[in-house]
Amino acid sequence: MRFQLGDYVPYLVNRAGVSISNTFSRELERFGITLPMWRVMAALLDEGEQRLGDLSRLTAIELSTLSRITAAMDRAGLVLRRRSGEDARAVLIALSKEGSRMAESIVPRALHWESAAIAGMSEDEVRTLKGLLQRLYGNVEGREAVAR
Numbered sequence: 001m002r003f004q005l006g007d008y009v010p011y012l013v014n015r016a017g018v019s020i021s022n023t024f025s026r027e028l029e030r031f032g033i034t035l036p037m038w039r040v041m042a043a044l045l046d047e048g049e050q051r052l053g054d055l056s057r058l059t060a061i062e063l064s065t066l067s068r069i070t071a072a073m074d075r076a077g078l079v080l081r082r083r084s085g086e087d088a089r090a091v092l093i094a095l096s097k098e099g100s101r102m103a104e105s106i107v108p109r110a111l112h113w114e115s116a117a118i119a120g121m122s123e124d125e126v127r128t129l130k131g132l133l134q135r136l137y138g139n140v141e142g143r144e145a146v147a148r
Contacts, residue, residue, distance in 0.1 A: 013136070016117075024113045031102060033078075036061055036069050041078065041095060041103040042110070049094035051084070067091075078102065 005011050025035045033041070039059040044050060047058060052070070056063045070093050073079040078099035084090035095103060118126050 009136070013133075020113065020117050024110070027109050027113065028106070031106060032076075033102075034069075036065070037073055037078070038106065038110075040066070040069060040073065040093070041099060041106070044079070044093065044095045045100065045103045045107075049092050052091040052093060055093055073099070 021035055024038075028035060028038055036059070039061065040055065043055060043058040050058065052067060053063065055061075055070075056066045059066065061069065070079055070081060070091075074081045077096055080094050080096050082092050082094075084092050118129070121129065
């Protein structure tokens, strides 16, 4: 069997992801935020207040990196960080009013870029694509959990 990079699934997934991320990152510059900051905002908008560890899993951002990102977002007034009343070691993160307003104003742009990425695909194809990507992630994440 001959290896062909152009047919290698990890390469194809990464190539598509990098292209989408780079394009959307330029859009986010107008708002003064980075793509990882957007992922934090989108997760909090969707899921509400989160423990830092749970937010790390939701956003796929390493915990120490996420801690720095949320500290910067706190200084910028986009999120609120507080200690949990139940566990003083746990840090809870929530969108501030300003962060919620900004996130809501970015959502239409995010949906626009998603639409551009899936242009020409039927609803069934999009549903299948999402299912396959979720399964791919589960396969890889499951193997990493076993290896840990």
